[in-house]
Amino acid sequence: MTKLRRILCYGDSNTHGSAPAKSWFDSQRFDETARWTGVLAEALGKGFRIIEEGLPGRTTTLDDPIEGASRNGLTYLKPCIDTHRPLDAIVVMLGTNDLKTRFSLT
Incomplete structure (x- = not known):
């Protein structure tokens, strides 16, 4: 029996798969x-398990003054990894939400 390789995909709405919405x-x-x-799962085939951990609005390390501290990607990363262990790889797709005007980073 072949070992199933587990890949955690940790990110924002792009990882979540959010479609454009008319309202919140x-x-x-x-x-x-x-x-x-x-x-990705289709391309890799049956020997892989892709774990989706996408949250719309998630940032890299920032607490969002409007959406809340729960959107801080760094805060939840370790508990998320611990929840899904054992893992063979982690893909982090964050940064888009850090460009929001309210963070004044650009």
Whole structure:
């Protein structure tokens, strides 16, 4: 029996697969096969397990004054890794939300 390789994909709405929404309450999600994590799973094949940990609004290390500290990617990274152990690889896809005007980083 071949060992299943486990890959954690940790990121923001791009990893979550959020589709464009008309309002905050109209949250839609692309189908599993359309999300990049699903495309990755299909490309790698049956010997891999892709674990999606995407949260819309997640930042790299910033507490969001509007959406809350729960969007700080660094804060939840270790508990997330511990939850999904054992892992063979981790893909981190963060940074887009750090460019929000309210953070004044650019």
